[in-house]
Amino acid sequence: MELNARIPDGPLEQKWENYKKNAKLVNPANRKKLDVIVVGTGLAGASVAASLGEMGYNIKSFCFQDSPRRAHSVAAQGGVNAAKNYKNDGDSVYRMFVDTIKGGDFRAREANVYRMAECSLNLIDQAVAQGVPFGREYGGYLNNRSFGGVQVSRTFYARGQTGQQLLLGSYQALMRQVDKGSVKLFARHEMLDLVLIDGKARGIIARNLDTGEIERHAAHAVVLATGGYGKIYYLSTLAMGCNGSAIWRAHKKGALMASPSWIQIHPTSLPQSGDYQSKLTLMSESLRNDGRIWVPKKENEERPPNTIPEEERDYYLERRYPSFGNLAPRDISSRAAKERIDAGFGIGPLKNAVYLDFSKAIKEQGIEKIKEKYGNLFDMYLKITGYNAYEEPMMISPSAHFSMGGLWVDYELMSTIPGLFALGEANFADHGANRLGANSLLQASVDGYFIAPYTIANYLSTEIHTGKIDADNPAFAKAEEEVKAKLHQLAGIQGTKTVDYYHKTVGKILYDYCGLSRNKEGLEKAIKEIQLLRADFNQNVKIPADVDSINIELEKAGRVADYLEIGELMCYDALTRNESCGAHFREEYQTEEGEAMRNDEAYQFISAWGWNGLSQEPILHKEQLVFEFIKPTVRSYK
Amino acid sequence: MKLTLKIWRQKSQQQAGELKTYTLNDLNSHMSFLEMLDILNEQLLLANEDPVTFDHDCREGICGQCGMMINGIAHGPLKNTTTCQLHIRSFSDNDTIIIEPFRAGAFPIRKDLSVDRSALDRVISSGGYISTNTGQAPDAHAIPITHQTTEAAFDAAACIGCGACVATCKNGSAALFTSAKVGHLSLLPQGKEERAERVINMVNAMDEEGFGHCTNTEACEVECPQGISVLQIARMNYEFIRAKIFEKEK
Ligand SMILES: Cc1cc2nc3c(=O)[nH]c(=O)nc-3n(C[C@H](O)[C@H](O)[C@H](O)COP(=O)(O)OP(=O)(O)OC[C@H]3O[C@@H](n4cnc5c(N)ncnc54)[C@H](O)[C@@H]3O)c2cc1C
Numbered sequence: 016m017e018l019n020a021r022i023p024d025g026p027l028e029q030k031w032e033n034y035k036k037n038a039k040l041v042n043p044a045n046r047k048k049l050d051v052i053v054v055g056t057g058l059a060g061a062s063v064a065a066s067l068g069e070m071g072y073n074i075k076s077f078c079f080q081d082s083p084r085r086a087h088s089v090a091a092q093g094g095v096n097a098a099k100n101y102k103n104d105g106d107s108v109y110r111m112f113v114d115t116i117k118g119g120d121f122r123a124r125e126a127n128v129y130r131m132a133e134c135s136l137n138l139i140d141q142a143v144a145q146g147v148p149f150g151r152e153y154g155g156y157l158n159n160r161s162f163g164g165v166q167v168s169r170t171f172y173a174r175g176q177t178g179q180q181l182l183l184g185s186y187q188a189l190m191r192q193v194d195k196g197s198v199k200l201f202a203r204h205e206m207l208d209l210v211l212i213d214g215k216a217r218g219i220i221a222r223n224l225d226t227g228e229i230e231r232h233a234a235h236a237v238v239l240a241t242g243g244y245g246k247i248y249y250l251s252t253l254a255m256g257c258n259g260s261a262i263w264r265a266h267k268k269g270a271l272m273a274s275p276s277w278i279q280i281h282p283t284s285l286p287q288s289g290d291y292q293s294k295l296t297l298m299s300e301s302l303r304n305d306g307r308i309w310v311p312k313k314e315n316e317e318r319p320p321n322t323i324p325e326e327e328r329d330y331y332l333e334r335r336y337p338s339f340g341n342l343a344p345r346d347i348s349s350r351a352a353k354e355r356i357d358a359g360f361g362i363g364p365l366k367n368a369v370y371l372d373f374s375k376a377i378k379e380q381g382i383e384k385i386k387e388k389y390g391n392l393f394d395m396y397l398k399i400t401g402y403n404a405y406e407e408p409m410m411i412s413p414s415a416h417f418s419m420g421g422l423w424v425d426y427e428l429m430s431t432i433p434g435l436f437a438l439g440e441a442n443f444a445d446h447g448a449n450r451l452g453a454n455s456l457l458q459a460s461v462d463g464y465f466i467a468p469y470t471i472a473n474y475l476s477t478e479i480h481t482g483k484i485d486a487d488n489p490a491f492a493k494a495e496e497e498v499k500a501k502l503h504q505l506a507g508i509q510g511t512k513t514v515d516y517y518h519k520t521v522g523k524i525l526y527d528y529c530g531l532s533r534n535k536e537g538l539e540k541a542i543k544e545i546q547l548l549r550a551d552f553n554q555n556v557k558i559p560a561d562v563d564s565i566n567i568e569l570e571k572a573g574r575v576a577d578y579l580e581i582g583e584l585m586c587y588d589a590l591t592r593n594e595s596c597g598a599h600f601r602e603e604y605q606t607e608e609g610e611a612m613r614n615d616e617a618y619q620f621i622s623a624w625g626w627n628g629l630s631q632e633p634i635l636h637k638e639q640l641v642f643e644f645i646k647p648t649v650r651s652y653k
Numbered sequence: 654m655k656l657t658l659k660i661w662r663q664k665s666q667q668q669a670g671e672l673k674t675y676t677l678n679d680l681n682s683h684m685s686f687l688e689m690l691d692i693l694n695e696q697l698l699l700a701n702e703d704p705v706t707f708d709h710d711c712r713e714g715i716c717g718q719c720g721m722m723i724n725g726i727a728h729g730p731l732k733n734t735t736t737c738q739l740h741i742r743s744f745s746d747n748d749t750i751i752i753e754p755f756r757a758g759a760f761p762i763r764k765d766l767s768v769d770r771s772a773l774d775r776v777i778s779s780g781g782y783i784s785t786n787t788g789q790a791p792d793a794h795a796i797p798i799t800h801q802t803t804e805a806a807f808d809a810a811a812c813i814g815c816g817a818c819v820a821t822c823k824n825g826s827a828a829l830f831t832s833a834k835v836g837h838l839s840l841l842p843q844g845k846e847e848r849a850e851r852v853i854n855m856v857n858a859m860d861e862e863g864f865g866h867c868t869n870t871e872a873c874e875v876e877c878p879q880g881i882s883v884l885q886i887a888r889m890n891y892e893f894i895r896a897k898i899f900e901k902e903k
C-alpha cells in the first residue's frame with residue numbers, strides 16, 4: 016500500500032493555516048444530521064467530543080470506567096508544554112519543534128510536530144478559560160518549570176496534578192454538552208469491535224459492562240481516543256484498565272499499526288518490590304529539576320545512602336551528559352540506569368534501583384521550598400514505600416510508561432480506514448521514537464480541541480447526503496455475532512490459570528526481550544514464546560463462565576488476548592528495524608561508548624504494519640520521512 | 654501476615670447480599686490493600702468461586718475509581734489516602750477486616766463492592782463548568798490571578814470524585830463534592846459570570862439525585878483523601894444565599 020500522509024504544501028509555518036483555509040466545512044443546519052462516535056474520554060476523547068458537540072454534531076461518547084473523569088489522563092503529574100515564552104528564555108514554536116523532532120530521534124513527521132507546537136499556544140489559553148488552576152507567580156502570571164530534553168522552561172503545571180486538572184477542564188466541557196443533549200454518554204461501556212460498511216468506518220460493537228449486553232452503535236465517523244497500551248508489560252505506570260484492544264480490533268479490520276515497539280520506559284518510577292505487585296507508580300520527571308541521580312561507585316554497596324561519602328557516589332548522568340545532566344531525555348536516562356544496574360551497581364533490596372537525591376536542593380533552597388514544589392510527590396512516596404524522602408534519597412527505577420506507537424494516521428489524523436480517526440496516545444503521530452516529557456498531554460489535547468474538529472468536519476462534508484447509518488445493516492449483525500462468539504469462547508475454556516498469570520508472563524517476556532534494549536536473537540525467541548503462551552492461553556485460561564452480567568475477569572481476558580497478539584507484532588517491529596533510535600535500542604547497533612547508532616540511509620521511515628492473520632508474519636508498509644526544514648543530526652546531550 | 658476478611662458479597666442490585674469470611678495467609682506486609690484482594694481473587698478463581706468485584710483503575714490515588722468501607726471507615730484507617738494507596742502494613746498480623754461498599758441512597762450497588770456513582774456526573778453536568786466553547790479563549794495572561802487565589806481554587810479543584818464524603822455522611826449528602834466544584838469555579842475570575850446559576854442548578858441537581866441534606870457533622874472532611882475542607886460547604890452556602898438574593902432582586 017502506498018502510504019501518503021497528505022501533508023499540505025507550503026512553508027512549514029503555513030501548512031496548517033493552508034490546510035484550514037482549504038478544508039471543507041459543514042453548514043450548521045447539516046451538522047445535526049451527522050453522528051460521530053468517540054471512544055475514550057481522556058484528554059483527546061473528551062476534548063474532541065465536547066468540541067464537536069459545541070459545533071452541533073451528534074456525539075456518542077464511550078469509556079470503560081464508571082465516569083469519564085477517570086480516564087488515565089487524570090494520572091499525569093508533571094505538566095504540559097507550550098511555547099508561550101512567558102519566561103523570555105528564548106523559546107519559540109520553532110524551538111519547540113526542533114526539540115521535539117530531536118527528542119524523537121528524527122523519526123517523526125515535521126509537519127505534524129510543527130502543528131503541535133503551534134497549537135500549544137492556544138491550549139494554555141483554552142485551559143485557563145475553563146478554570147484550570149495552573150501554578151502562578153505572586154504577581155498573578157503563569158509559572159513554568161523544565162522537563163527533560165530541553166533547555167528552556169516551557170512546562171505549565173498544576174502542582175503535581177496537571178493531568179487531573181486538564182482532564183477536569185475537558186470533562187466539564189464534555190458534561191456541559193451532555194446537559195445540552197449534543198453528547199450522549201456511555202460510561203462503563205467497552206468497545207469490542209469496529210464495524211465497516213463499504214470499506215468505511217460506520218460504527219462499533221460495545222459491551223455494556225453493567226449488564227453484559229452487546230450493543231450496536233452506528234455513526235458517520237468513528238474516533239478512537241483510547242490511550243496507550245504500555246500496560247502490556249503488566250508492571251507499568253499505567254492504570255489497570257489501560258489496553259490496546261480498541262486499536263487492535265480496528266487493526267484487524269484493516270487499519271495499519273505504526274511503530275508498535277516504540278515504548279517509552281520512564282526512568283523515575285518506583286522499583287518493583289515483589290511479585291504480588293500490580294503497578295509501578297511514577298514519580299514525576301519534574302523531580303529531576305532538583306533531584307540528583309546516583310549509584311554507589313562500589314559494587315554491591317551495603318551502606319545506607321546517607322553514609323556514603325560524596326566522592327564514592329557516581330552521578331552517572333552528570334558524568335555522561337554534562338550539558339543536560341539529570342535532565343537528559345527519558346530514553347537516555349533509563350538506559351543509563353539499566354547500564355549501571357546490570358553492571359552490579361543497583362541499590363535497594365532487589366538491587367534494581369538507583370538513588371534520586373534531594374539533599375543538595377534541600378540544603379540550598381530550604382525544605383519549605385522543596386515541599387511547596389513536590390510535597391504531594393514526597394507524600395505519595397512515603398505512603399507507598401514507607402520511607403521519608405526528605406531524609407534519605409528516593410529509590411527509583413525504569414518502568415514501561417508510554418506508547419509512541421499506535422494506529423498509523425495521516426496529517427488529518429485519519430487511519431487507513433476512511434472515517435476512522437485516531438487521537439492522543441492511541442495514534443503514533445508526533446513523538447517519533449521517544450516522547451519528550453509534558454508533550455503528550457499537549458498532543459492529546461491539541462488533537463482533540465484544535466485539529467480533529469477541522470479534519471473530521473472536512474471528512475463529514477462528504478457525508479451530508481448519506482442519511483442515517485443503519486445499525487441493522489448485515490455488517491453490524493456479523494460483527495455482533497463475532498464478538499459474542501469470542502466472548503463465549505473465552506468463557507468456555509475453563510482451564511486452570513488466571514488471566515493475570517498470562518498478563519504477567521507476556522509482560523516479563525517483553526521486558527526481557529523487547530524493552531530497554533533488544534537484540535535479534537532475543538526478539539526471535541520472544542516471538543516464539545509469545546506464540547506458545549497464546550496457544551496455552553486459548554486452552555488453559557480460567558474465568559467465570561457468565562457473559563451476561565458483570566464479569567471483571569472476562570473484561571481482562573479480552574484485553575490480555577489482544578496483548579498476546581500485540582506483543583508479537585511489537586517484536587516483529589523491533590526485529591526488522593536494524594538500527595537504534597530513541598526508545599528502540601538494538602544492542603547490535605551502538606557506538607563504543609554505548610550510544611544509539613541510527614541509520615538514516617536505510618531506516619528513515621515509519622514502519623506501518625498490516626494484519627495478515629494469526630501467527631502470520633505481518634505485512635510491512637513504509638512511510639518515508641522527509642526532512643525539508645531540519646537536518647537529521649546525531650542526537651547528542653553531552 | 655495472616656488476615657481474615659469479611660467481605661460484602663452481593664450478586665446484583667436486585668439480590669440480597671451478605672458478609673462472607675475469607676482467610677489469607679503468608680501476605681507480604683508491603684503489598685497494597687488492593688493487591689491483597691488480587692491475591693484473594695486469584696485463589697477464588699482457582700477454587701471455582703466468583704471473584705470479588707471491586708472498582709479500581711489508576712492505583713495511585715488520583716482517578717477516584719476505587720473506594721470501599723474498611724472497618725466502617727471510607728478508604729480505611731489512613732488519613733488522606735485512597736483505598737488503592739493503603740498498604741497492609743497499616744494492619745496487624747491476625748487482624749479481621751470488614752470490607753463493605755460505599756453505601757448511600759444515591760449510590761446503588763452494582764455488585765459486591767462496586768457501586769454506581771453516576772449521580773455525581775449528573776451533578777457536574779447541571780452546571781459544574783465554565784461555559785466556554787473551544788476557540789473562544791483570550792490569551793492566558795489576559796486576566797492575572799494571584800498566586801493565593803489560584804492555590805485556593807486548586808485546594809477545591811483537587812477533588813477526585815470518589816464519593817467517600819457521601820458514603821461517610823450519615824445523611825448521604827454530596828455537599829462536600831458539590832461545594833468543591835462550586836468553590837473551585839467561583840473563586841476564579843473566569844468562573845464568576847455564572848456563579849449564581851451554577852450554584853442553584855448544582856444544589857437542585859444534588860436534591861434530584863437523592864443525596865441527603867448537609868447537617869454540618871463535618872465527618873466528610875475527615876475521610877476525604879484530598880483533604881477538601883468543609884469550609885467549601887460554607888462557601889457554597891454563601892454562594893447559594895447570594896444567588897437567591899440576586900434572584901429576588903431581578
Ligand atoms: C503516570 C503517568 C504520568 C504522566 N505524566 C505526564 C505528564 O506529566 N505530562 C504529559 O504530557 N504526559 C504525561 N503522561 C502521558 C499522558 O498522560 C497520556 O499520554 C495522555 O493523557 C493520554 O491521553 P489520551 O486521551 O490519549 O488517553 P487516556 O487518557 O488514557 O484515555 C483513554 C480513554 O479511552 C477509554 N478506552 C480505552 N479503551 C476502550 C475501549 N475498548 N472501550 C471504551 N473505552 C475505552 C478509556 O476509558 C479512557 O476514557 C503520563 C502518563 C502516565 C501513565
Ligand code: FES
Nearest residue numbers: 710712717719737
Ligand atoms: S484506583 Fe484510582 S484512586 Fe484508587
